[in-house]
Amino acid sequence: MCGRFVVANVGSELVGVLRVDLEGDDLPEPSYNVAPTDRVAIVLDSGKTEPPTRRLEPARWGLVPAWAKDPSIGARxxxxxxxxxxDKPMFRRALDKRRAVVPATGYYEWKTVDGEKIPHFIHPAGGEPLFFAGLYEWWKDASKADDDPARWLLSFTILTRDSIGHLGSIHDRMPLFIDHDFADAWLDPTADNVRDILDAAIDAAPSVAETLDDHVVSKAVGNVRNDSPELIEPIDAR
Known part of the structure; x- marks a missing residue:
């Protein structure tokens, strides 16, 4: 699973290789301890234009489908x-047309050793951005006026798959990593071979996973109120 991650940069600093056409307003500030229901920037291809417009938009972590009664469903x-x-009504429609890339600096995972959970920071060895495969949805708050910009909530989820290699020794699940060369295919809302695209993403994720480093970090990351660059610094695990 992926329950916490890091976004140490914003805007074009983070997604230059994805050739974003439009950056949204009010992009979230960097965070070293992103938790569910927090806002981060995601990349999506809007199918409302021809060709689709690649956008970097602020979104809440935790998918809220259009049919939800309220946003609380996104927390899980x-x-x-x-x-x-x-097989899941929560995600099936988004998989067809609303796929996203979630840029990150790295993510946290906890390894259980002798009954103790030890946090690790997992990240690209060279400091380049890490991209997670995601899905997004727009949810309309019917209680707000039609001209209220807050009526629409953009939310997302991060896809996961079985872990491989050294990541498997930390946790049995890992994010579904997207190589930047595959991002165009993943984001394309006009594609009709969605099953093939998903299978290709699952199959390609290990090639990214094998390039990642990890190190033990402070247990302070377990408290969502802590948010500073010190959280990703390595510590002695002994």
């Missing part, structure tokens, strides 16, 4: 198992 939909998407 921050991850989605890639293997099960087509």
């Amino acid at each position: 939909a921050f991850n989605a198992r890639a293997e099960d998407l087509e």
Whole structure:
């Protein structure tokens, strides 16, 4: 699973290789301890234009489908198992047309050692951005006026798959990583071979996973109120 991650940069600093056409307003500030229901910037291809417009938009972590009565459902939909998407009404429609890339600096995972949970920071060895495969939805708050910009909530979930290699020794699940060369195919809302695209993403994720480093970090990351660069600094695990 992926329950906490880091976004140390914003805007074009983070997604230059994805060739974003339009950056949204009010992009969230960097965070070293992103938790479910927090806002971060995601990349999506809007199908309302031809060709689609690639946008960097602020979104809340935890998918809220259009049919939800209220946004609270998103608090438990921050991850989605890639293997099960087509069987889940929560995610099926988003998989067809609303796929996203979630840029990050890295993420945290907890390894259980002798009954103790030890946090690790997992990140690209060279400091380049890490991209998670995601799904997004727009939810309309019917209690707000039509001209109220806050009537629309953009939310997302991060896909996961079985872990491989050294990441498997930390946790049995890992985010579904997207190589930047595959981002165009993943984001394309006009694609009709969605099953093939998903299978290709699942199959390609290990090639990214094998390039990642990890190190033990402070247990302070377990408190969502803590948010500073010190959280990703390595510590002696002994």
